[in-house]
Amino acid sequence: MAVQIQHRRGTAAAWTSANTVLAEGEIGFENDTNFIKIGDGTTAWTSLAYSSVVGAVTTATIDNDAVTNSKLANMTTKTYKGRTAGTTGDPEDVAVATLKTDLSLGNVDNTTDANKPVSTDQQTALDLKSNIASPTFTGTPAAPTASAATNTTQLATTAFVRTEVSNLVASAPGALDTLNELALALGSDANFSTTVTNSLALKANIAGPTFTGVASGATAAEGTKTTQFASTAFVGVALESDQNILAVQIFS
Numbered sequence: 001m002a003v004q005i006q007h008r009r010g011t012a013a014a015w016t017s018a019n020t021v022l023a024e025g026e027i028g029f030e031n032d033t034n035f036i037k038i039g040d041g042t043t044a045w046t047s048l049a050y051s052s053v054v055g056a057v058t059t060a061t062i063d064n065d066a067v068t069n070s071k072l073a074n075m076t077t078k079t080y081k082g083r084t085a086g087t088t089g090d091p092e093d094v095a096v097a098t099l100k101t102d103l104s105l106g107n108v109d110n111t112t113d114a115n116k117p118v119s120t121d122q123q124t125a126l127d128l129k130s131n132i133a134s135p136t137f138t139g140t141p142a143a144p145t146a147s148a149a150t151n152t153t154q155l156a157t158t159a160f161v162r163t164e165v166s167n168l169v170a171s172a173p174g175a176l177d178t179l180n181e182l183a184l185a186l187g188s189d190a191n192f193s194t195t196v197t198n199s200l201a202l203k204a205n206i207a208g209p210t211f212t213g214v215a216s217g218a219t220a221a222e223g224t225k226t227t228q229f230a231s232t233a234f235v236g237v238a239l240e241s242d243q244n245i246l247a248v249q250i251f252s
Contacts, residue, residue: 007036019044027051034063 009029010018022028022039029036037048075081079093084102100106109116118126130137145157148167169177176182186192204211219231222241230238 015045019046021045022048033066 007027007029008020008022009031011032012030012035015028015030020028021042021044022037024039024041026039027036028039028045036051037045038051039048072081076093076095078096080096080099081091082094082099082102083089083092084094084098085092094102100108111117143155143157145159146152146154148160148163150160176185187195189195217229217231219233220226220228222234222237224234
C-alpha cells in the first residue's frame with residue numbers, strides 16, 4: 001500500500017490570520033498561491049520567508065499575474081525598481097536623483113512657477129512681445145482695417161482714417177475741403193451761429209416789413225411812377241414841380 005504524505009495547508013489569508021510557528025523543517029503550503037514556507041521552530045508565519053525555488057525558473061513556470069507588488073521585497077521610500085549597473089543582474093532600488101540623470105532629466109526641479117528659470121531663447125522671444133495692457137509698439141504696426149463707419153474700440157488704421165475723412169469731405173469744393181478753409185470762410189468766428197442770428201435780427205422781412213429809426217434809400221428819378229420807394233427828396237422835387245405847373249396855369 002502506497003504511503004501518502006500531506007503537508008499543512010491553507011489560504012494565504014488563513015496562514016496570516018493564524019500566524020503559526022512551524023516546527024523546524026515543517027512545510028506550510030498556501031493552496032491559493034502555491035507558495036511554501038519551511039519552519040525553523042521559532043519564527044512566526046508572517047515573519048517567515050517563502051522557500052526559494054530549487055532549479056531554474058522560466059516564464060513558463062510562473063503563472064500569469066502571480067508576481068504582484070505585495071510579493072516584491074520592501075522598497076526604500078522614493079525609489080524605483082530598475083538597474084543602473086553596467087551588467088545584467090537583479091533589479092535594484094533606483095533613487096529619484098539617479099533616475100532623473102538616467103532619463104536626462106537632471107535639469108528638472110520641483111520648483112514653483114514663479115522661481116522656474118527662463119531659458120535664453122525663451123527670454124529673447126518674450127522680449128519681442130508687447131504687453132497686453134498699455135502696449136508700446138515699434139516699427140510700423142499693422143492691423144485689419146475696420147469697415148467704414150465702424151464705431152467700436154477696434155483699432156483704427158491709417159486706411160480707415162483716410163476713408164472716414166474722405167467720406168466727411170465728400171464732394172466739398174477744393175476751397176472748402178479743409179477745416180482751416182471752413183474756419184476762414186466763417187470769419188474764424190467761434191460764435192458764428194450767434195453772430196448770424198444777431199445779424200438776422202437787424203434785418204426786416206421782405207413781406208410787410210416794419211422799419212425803425214430813419215429809413216433811407218436811393219432817390220428815384222423825377223417823374224418816376226413805379227412801385228419804387230419814394231424818398232423825401234423825391235417827394236420834395238415832385239411837389240415843387242407840381243407847384244410850378246400850378247402857378248403857370250394860374251397866371252397864364
